[in-house]
Amino acid sequence: MRSLTLWRTLLGVDKTVVEDVDLDLVAGVFVASVRLTRSMRNRCGSCQKRCPRYDEGAGRRRWRGLDFGSTRVFLEADAPRVSCREHGVIVAAVPWARHQAGHTRHFDSYVAWLATQTSKTAATQLMRIAWRTVGAIITRVWADTEELHDPFAGLTRIGIDEVSFKRGRKFLTVVVDHDSGRLVWAAPGQDRATLGAFFDALGAERSALITHVSADGAAWIASVVAARCPNAVRCA
Ligand SMILES: [Zn+2]
Structure with missing residues (x-):
């Protein structure tokens, strides 16, 4: 060679x-x-x-x-x-x-993969990089991945839930695809405006293709789903 x-x-x-x-x-x-x-x-x-x-x-x-x-x-x-x-x-x-x-693209890919497989601390020690660097690498690799991959493609059956962090003081609204089992969207907050942002991103045309939405009994979820997903059945 x-x-x-x-x-x-x-x-x-x-x-x-x-x-x-x-x-x-x-x-x-x-x-x-x-x-x-x-x-x-x-x-x-x-x-x-x-x-x-x-x-x-x-x-x-x-x-x-x-x-x-x-x-x-x-x-x-x-x-x-x-x-x-x-x-x-x-x-x-x-x-x-x-x-x-x-960092090179190869380095970025390696760190991004590590971040999905191990703790951030392990990644910083193995790769000899700062904690902040891991975050920056994930952000830029994800930006490229997102361009190639449409997380909303073929979405028909979704689950909406809130998860707490910082010992129950802060919340994230998350949306999962029941067919792929994947997380498709998440954002800080637990209110109508937060969930509305998901449907804004999804768009009216694709929101109309949603057939099933699972969620707990939260009124703010029910009201947004009723308004934005005209064809969806809501289930527990
Ligand atoms: Zn240019």
Whole structure:
């Protein structure tokens, strides 16, 4: 296997040229110097469209990648700015990381998966990242996932309930899909306005396709369901 392919695979990068991989003895980390392939250069960090180059930005920067064994890995590259017609002067896109992220897509995916399988504390210790970073990674991975996946698709039989947290002082309204068994929506609050926001997001057309709604006897749920789901049977 050519060493370039080998390094690309190890670093989890695509459309990227790996120029050099070195051990930074001071920091005790691997640093992979990379650059974009020609077709990926000068693209807007937000919309990915090709744009004229604006300037060199803040120069070279680093993105944390997945560890090699127990040694941390960073990708290092130029981070020029481009001038996008829609988004103005903006840091150019890189294929290995999300816009404004300090971690590679591979790293993000790994942490997001860990967050679904283990405690947040375990994820912070294993990945050597801050508590806040786990939250930021989940947020950006979810934003991408949400674009590809419609949680409301095919929704006909739902359950609505409230769950308390902070020792019963705060509440979330949650909606589950009885057919898939999945949580489809949740928001802070337990009142008509909160549940109304779910039906706003679902839209009138899809609300009309709901056939069954299970809920407890709460009057605020019953009144919103009666108003927004004309074809649904309410059940306990
Ligand atoms: Zn743009």
